[in-house]
Amino acid sequence: MNFADLGLSDELLQAVELAGYSEPTPIQAQAIPSVLMMRDLIGIAQTGTGKTAGFVLPMLDILAHGRRRALMPRSLILEPTRELAAQVAENFEKYGKNHDLKMALLIGGVQMGDQVKALTEGVDVLIATPGRLMDLFERGKILLTGCNLLVIDEADRMLDMGFIPDIETICAKLPANRQTLLFSATMPPPIKKLADKFLSNPKLIEVARPATTNVNIVQHKVNVSARKKRDVLRHLLQTDNVTTAIVFANRKTTVRDLAKSLKRDGFSAGEIHGDMDQPSRNAELQRFKDGDINILVASDVAARGLDVKGVSHVFNFDTPWHPDDYVHRIGRTGRGGATGRAFTLVAEEDAEAIANVEKLTGGPIPLFEIDGARAASSPTAEDQPAERGRGSRRAPRRGAKAAPEAPAHSAEAEPLPRAERPERAERPERAERPQRAPRRQREDTPVAASAPRSAPERAAPVAAQREAPSAPGEWNGPVPGFLHISALTA
């Protein structure tokens, strides 16, 4: 199966080829022809399956015909979070480079002026979060009567976030005679009802099995007391060949404190959560994507859909209360055929949550024991995927520095510091300290002795993984032309 067999135009095929893809993913192979035939579609799929390109590519083809009119966008894509909306916009830029199509990114947290201006001039596609879209609509800045192509992305997430009434309101403002595509990782009854109400004779495509069955993600839980969570996290960050990690916490305050603490300890860390203003959120995410930082501490704003290449590890500093979120969080790693590792720190307060997670994922998550240096497993070169073809031998990304490393778990691994010892004194020092955060010296926390620097080849496979081309639809580095999109929302 080849992209050329799917009925896409030559301009699109060229953009796809330029992006480095030749073979469509299963969801693309199934979705693209149906969308081109103007059918309604239900896609049971998660991000990381190439879902985004699955609707962006045929939409571009459809939009290539017809003309835009002021205030009357021709198509609308709804996304649950601002970051996801921006990510879809990047895809439009990438694949639409041969088309003269205008888009507007309508998200909150940024000034309305440029968004309104774009609407006034006419856009072909709106990419929006529901709140800002409703706001602009109520202000009379948008007419949705010309919008005959609608994409509802991440519908189950929209449900979780209470957006379904908004979605219904928005659907009612669109022409009844339209094409609707709905994507969702799961199909809970309210989503099924929504689909029944707003889609007609949809083609059903199901490709993504739950991420928990993603064999590319090695999962572990670590029993730990609440007060030792930070120590265990630091230990894992140092000893598990972490190149790039997302650390999820349940509360925004935890995210903030933890990021601060990691930075203080010299880790190259950043943070993202909903209490930050949008420019800061964008900046932190970009720093992470660019490799300026290799650890992102995040709330569940980043749990779903975010597509950053080469995330070697996901850490759940807290077990998510909602078991579905566990699946989404760990799905940030092990993407595009790469191997990922997911650790969940389980304290007493997480007991109930982890039980629910294990019920959902269908079995106990293997315990990873640290105290006593008894590691259940450690990443080795064999764990890493072999070369995935397609030019994966580019030089390592400039900014993608590895985390401070120590040898992988083995009999000689350092045990965790014991509670009664001065906690930092026992920790192996990071030989290659991420320079960005100047360490604050404190006399009671001496810099620990240096751990042997692990051989560079240990980290190499994961670094290569970060560089390997992703499937279409995945985030694949900054898109040069994207500047003008961000300018639209600056």
Next chain:
DNA sequence: AAAAAAG
């Protein structure tokens, strides 16, 4: 219990 999204 939280987080997200409009401000």
